[in-house]
Amino acid sequence: MRKRRSTQADVAALAHVSPAIVSLVINGHMDGNVRISAQTRQRVWDAIRELGYVANPVARKLAGSQNRLLGVFTYQAIFPLEYHDFYYPFLIGIEEEAQAQDYDLLLFTRPTTNGKRSIYKEGINSLQMADGALLLGVYQGPDEITQLMQEGYPFVYVGRRDIPGMNIPYVAADYVAATVQVVEYMHSLGHRRIAYLSKQDRIPYEAHYDRQSGYLLAHQRLEMVLDERLLIACDLEAITPALLQQYLSLGVTALLFEDISYAHKLLNVTKQMGMSVPHDLSFALLGDPLNETQHLTGMTGFSIPRREMGKEAVHLLINLLQGNNSLKGQQLTLPCTFMKGNTVMPPTHL
Amino acid sequence: MRKRRSTQADVAALAHVSPAIVSLVINGHMDGNVRISAQTRQRVWDAIRELGYVANPVARKLAGSQNRLLGVFTYQAIFPLEYHDFYYPFLIGIEEEAQAQDYDLLLFTRPTTNGKRSIYKEGINSLQMADGALLLGVYQGPDEITQLMQEGYPFVYVGRRDIPGMNIPYVAADYVAATVQVVEYMHSLGHRRIAYLSKQDRIPYEAHYDRQSGYLLAHQRLEMVLDERLLIACDLEAITPALLQQYLSLGVTALLFEDISYAHKLLNVTKQMGMSVPHDLSFALLGDPLNETQHLTGMTGFSIPRREMGKEAVHLLINLLQGNNSLKGQQLTLPCTFMKGNTVMPPTHL
């Protein structure tokens, strides 16, 4: 049995003023030419207290025509166990900045099309519920994003998204520079033949291209010979002693990969071959070793400024909402931090 | 340049019907005497699609219906680094069940009173934006919860909350039984004098009382002598070799505490005293050792079914929203799982 809440009108009646006055008093609008006598104020506050009046935030938002709601959308569950350590810092940053800027967060968790999440449900943009949205996580191809852009819905992608002809707002990590740094580090220790393993059959996407660019760029800068055979597209299962042997015979002394699962697999395979890491072969992850690798601490790689990225994405989105549409600054790239680790040492088999 | 969001009126105009019809079509009200021709429906849906119309949840809520939004409220940040491992499983459960039941999640992150979060801001219940809410985390005393109950706002607390005269819906972990189990385990190994250290100056709260009840209950069941001197209220700083020595001289062979920080402190102190755990003194945590204790793996304690609790809380809340107000089943207590660990062994100093 919910008792009816008292409303602004009740207060107004009790205080013998119009509802508008109540609103003004509550919101402290004593600015400009709106001036309300101290006496009236007092009457209003007394009435409010007597009735235990509390403004209805929903009505408030409707009248104010903005709901201070920022959407957060991911194609998969936002809180999956597998990506625990990966997503978390983004969320920390997002929450921090949302709180600082006085926005609430709307998490889109409702399945839309046949049990899966998608932005558009029967052609309708379900994000509309929020003022704007942050998109993060797995990339599903450009379709929905393109539509979102065309529609003019304000959003920011966490991670670089590049669709030709479009200026997609994003906050990304600088994988190019970070990769260059890893290669340079290896080079400085004496490595000259560095192989780069990557997944074969995934949707090609920006984060991969950027690392590859970094790899190429570093070779150019360091005047290392670029051997295309060292750019290896192979899935996890394809990694065998035979394969590895083949690359070793090409003079490879160090390995680069994008996913931590490769480290585990490679560790197994090298062990089978009687080799030890990094003594016989150096490794580096072109990504964040995180803490998840309990069996593999001290991996050489780089840390991704995920928390910062979350904060900046919120910041950028709010700018967008406020109509700061200058194309400049809609795309932000933050630097990664090189992590020396202990899986790289000078090559011994030269 | 944001184009204006299209509204129900726009759709109505395009479809050549009245706004009311649009509302009825969207909400699928084909029940009762409201019958709308398939043709009209089609026109409405076409218009909706063409305009990309999505109902404004705020307006919807104001007009008196639900918007399939479940609030999540915590007094502190939801995603703090310190409570990373603690909160996460709750959120996983909450998201899972929300998704399964087709609800979105609204995270309240807006600071309300002077930079801090509170449910009521100047008397305003900010949770109103959502159909109902899940409350979790640190307890701030009964005030706001009492108000929430009186107001009739639907919510479920994750964790037991007991306010005299009120039937607060919650989903809790069974700390009583779990504590009994820990004491029984110690007893079975030969411990007869088990001290219980707890913080001194915190707000007394249910989770603490429940553990204490378990401690007392176990003593009763096992016919152990209850020595009140073994119920020790002391803060972390108060733990010194002198203090510990004092309890050892009372014949204490095992220690219980509620917070992992006590384990670290006690480990230091015992080390100073030249004792080793568990050989000279057994330890158990009346809580979840989690994984956070990298320096302290294998702590004896119990795991809290956090993910399940999250799921059940959502389930219960939705029940409440649907008007299932039977008092029964509004309070759910889930069992914990004893974790044997390796910080308890038979007492040697007898």
Place this chain on the structure above:
DNA sequence: CTGAAAGCGCTTACAG
């Protein structure tokens, strides 16, 4: 079967 209207509880110009 469908339309016109009132109302949800606020805020914000706009008049006095």
Place this chain on the structure above:
DNA sequence: CTGAAAGCGCTTACAG
């Protein structure tokens, strides 16, 4: 300095 009114975008009786 204060009041009357329109409007935010919906839903739900109530008439036809």
